[in-house]
Amino acid sequence: MIEFLGVSRSYGAKLAVDSLDLSIGRGELFAMLGQNGAGKTTSIKMMVGLLQPGSGSVRIGGRDVVAETRLATSQIGYVPDQPFLYDKLSGREFLRFVAEMHGLSPSQARGAVARESTRFGLDDFIDELTESYSHGMKQRTVFASALLHDPQVLVVDEPMVGLDPQSIRLVKDMLRSQADAGAGVFMSTHTLAAAEEIADKIGVMKRGKLLFVGTLAELRAFSGEEHATLESLYLSLTADAAGAEPPPGP
Numbered sequence: 001m002i003e004f005l006g007v008s009r010s011y012g013a014k015l016a017v018d019s020l021d022l023s024i025g026r027g028e029l030f031a032m033l034g035q036n037g038a039g040k041t042t043s044i045k046m047m048v049g050l051l052q053p054g055s056g057s058v059r060i061g062g063r064d065v066v067a068e069t070r071l072a073t074s075q076i077g078y079v080p081d082q083p084f085l086y087d088k089l090s091g092r093e094f095l096r097f098v099a100e101m102h103g104l105s106p107s108q109a110r111g112a113v114a115r116e117s118t119r120f121g122l123d124d125f126i127d128e129l130t131e132s133y134s135h136g137m138k139q140r141t142v143f144a145s146a147l148l149h150d151p152q153v154l155v156v157d158e159p160m161v162g163l164d165p166q167s168i169r170l171v172k173d174m175l176r177s178q179a180d181a182g183a184g185v186f187m188s189t190h191t192l193a194a195a196e197e198i199a200d201k202i203g204v205m206k207r208g209k210l211l212f213v214g215t216l217a218e219l220r221a222f223s224g225e226e227h228a229t230l231e232s233l234y235l236s237l238t239a240d241a242a243g244a245e246p247p248p249g250p
């Protein structure tokens, strides 16, 4: 469903993603881990068509995101790390707007909004202006908006940040059920316990490079630590004396 083929991307002289090869299939929940600045969000932005690769290509359902942007990205539901809503719309108005942008008819849009509102527990506040929502209420509304068109691929950047335990449970169950229903799910996260609990496959990035990709069992075998937690495996894989960024040059 999602393929990165030799993808690199720089910002000026800074190489943010370096020769990324990665494939996520139908029904697979993939968690990308990595320190701050590792290149996770840059990879996501190339997947959803917000940034172009400097070299290589990203394909969604076999469609190239640059050459066939509309066909590729219409298959995606995207939840960015900073939820964005229009303050002066109610949750329902915002969701209807997004549904119609995806080409749903007014009656399909009404049905999809009702379905996702119930799923994400929005019914009590969906007719209030979104400017009055808490962070968690906004995040749940954005999740609902990403699923209105029943996407084949779900891309979520840091989905658990700032959510209460009930909402975290809801989001984890939703990500798992999307994958179980056949979607390809890409999640970037620092929440290692959530990745350990729900992901089928884990990737670890560092300074733009994918250091490892595979199941938790494969990561344990790779590291030679049969009973280790994901946290200890991750910390030893990404450890270096200098921390996340190399020291500045002379």
Ligand SMILES: Nc1ncnc2c1ncn2[C@@H]1O[C@H](COP(=O)(O)OP(=O)(O)OP(=O)(O)O)[C@@H](O)[C@H]1O
Residues within 6 Å of the ligand: 011, 014, 015, 016, 034, 035, 036, 037, 038, 039, 040, 041, 042, 043
């Ligand atoms: N718009 C930009 N302009 C210049 N450099 C950028 C820009 N966006 C990201 N970078 C740099 O690219 C590298 C990768 O950043 P990216 O946001 O992809 O990392 P990340 O893994 O998502 O980090 P975090 O976990 O902190 O969200 C970092 O060194 C960052 O400073």
